[in-house]
Amino acid sequence: MANIKCIGILTSGGDAPGMNAAIRAVTRAAIYNGWKVKGIMRGYRGLIYDEIEEFKTNSVSNIIQQGGTILKTARSQDFRTPEGRKIAHEALLREGIDALVVIGGDGSLTGAKIFAQEYNFPIVGLPGTIDNDLSGTDTTIGYDTALNTIMEAVDKIRDTATSHERLFIIEVMGRECGFLALNGAIATGAEAAIIPEISMEKDQLEELISNGFRKSKNSSMVLVTEGEITGGAMAIADRVKTEYPEYDVRVTILGHLQRGGSPTAADRILASRMGAAAVDALMDGQRNVMIGIQNDIIVNVPFSKAIKKNKPLGDGLLSTLKVLSI
Numbered sequence: 001m002a003n004i005k006c007i008g009i010l011t012s013g014g015d016a017p018g019m020n021a022a023i024r025a026v027t028r029a030a031i032y033n034g035w036k037v038k039g040i041m042r043g044y045r046g047l048i049y050d051e052i053e054e055f056k057t058n059s060v061s062n063i064i065q066q067g068g069t070i071l072k073t074a075r076s077q078d079f080r081t082p083e084g085r086k087i088a089h090e091a092l093l094r095e096g097i098d099a100l101v102v103i104g105g106d107g108s109l110t111g112a113k114i115f116a117q118e119y120n121f122p123i124v125g126l127p128g129t130i131d132n133d134l135s136g137t138d139t140t141i142g143y144d145t146a147l148n149t150i151m152e153a154v155d156k157i158r159d160t161a162t163s164h165e166r167l168f169i170i171e172v173m174g175r176e177c178g179f180l181a182l183n184g185a186i187a188t189g190a191e192a193a194i195i196p197e198i199s200m201e202k203d204q205l206e207e208l209i210s211n212g213f214r215k216s217k218n219s220s221m222v223l224v225t226e227g228e229i230t231g232g233a234m235a236i237a238d239r240v241k242t243e244y245p246e247y248d249v250r251v252t253i254l255g256h257l258q259r260g261g262s263p264t265a266a267d268r269i270l271a272s273r274m275g276a277a278a279v280d281a282l283m284d285g286q287r288n289v290m291i292g293i294q295n296d297i298i299v300n301v302p303f304s305k306a307i308k309k310n311k312p313l314g315d316g317l318l319s320t321l322k323v324l325s326i
């Protein structure tokens with residue numbers, strides 16, 4: 001067993017529903033095993049500016065159902081510099097923190113990997129992001145809740161789309177990753193998803209129109225991933241207006257509402273399992289790994305693998321959407 005007496009916990013990057021359930025699980029599992037827990041506020045920034053407080057079991061009471069993160073979050077520019085990381089390391093030594101649990105996405109775990117290597121410091125990561133863009137895990141904390149939020153919103157848009165016989169282009173989050181758009185489209189019966197993974201290969205808008213998606217329908221919904229690769233909803237709508245003026249097109253950008261709300265049961269359970277597993281991993285002497293889930297089994301994924309880009313899309317998702325949207 002690693003010689004750990006006290007762990008620090010922080011959330012970093014974009015918040016995600018279920019982060020609080022993860023904070024609760026890590027805190028309770030660590031205390032259960034006889035460790036002290038210190039909560040670090042505002043991500044890595046809290047290490048640099050010394051915003052650290054001891055957590056007891058009741059510090060995490062009544063939070064499992066809350067969206068956001070009680071630890072607050074930030075994207076720290078200081079932590080990107082060697083000077084900033086040196087100050088962070090000094091804070092950890094001063095506070096008697098022997099290991100860290102970092103809950104966040106790609107950028108946060110990249111920071112964790114650099115810091116762990118620089119200072120030979122034990123860190124375990126939890127995948128906390130609505131984007132589901134971390135490799136080595138089937139899903140991430142917050143993704144299921146965001147998908148459900150998208151589904152509810154798109155179901156409502158469908159009512160007005162049908163009444164007016166319009167084409168709606170609906171932009172969802174995900175950065176360079178199309179999971180939210182693709183599974184959101186399947187869950188809502190949308191006609192298509194325009195996603196970054198395919199954008200380099202073919203013109204998805206052109207394909208959608210030339211497939212004659214209006215053959216059997218008067219209204220249509222297309223989900224598009226935000227970002228430069230797809231061009232986002234506004235750019236696609238502009239193209240429709242110029243190239244296919246016969247369509248009455250409207251745009252909805254779902255934006256940050258996708259990051260809020262009470263986590264679903266699936267996210268609460270995932271976060272609880274992963275949080276407890278992070279403590280197990282540290283007790284086991286594991287370091288510099290992200291906790292993942294594969295086929296319902298908890299796994300440890302090295303940071304370098306977790307942050308690798310190009311996570312494969314789920315088996316058959318694209319073809320299912322295509323077949324079902326005729």
Ligand code: F6P
Nearest residue numbers: 014105129130131173174175259
């Ligand atoms: O990574 C999560 C995420 O919500 C992305 O989907 C989105 O591009 C980004 O964060 C938005 O970040 P911010 O809240 O800083 O605008």
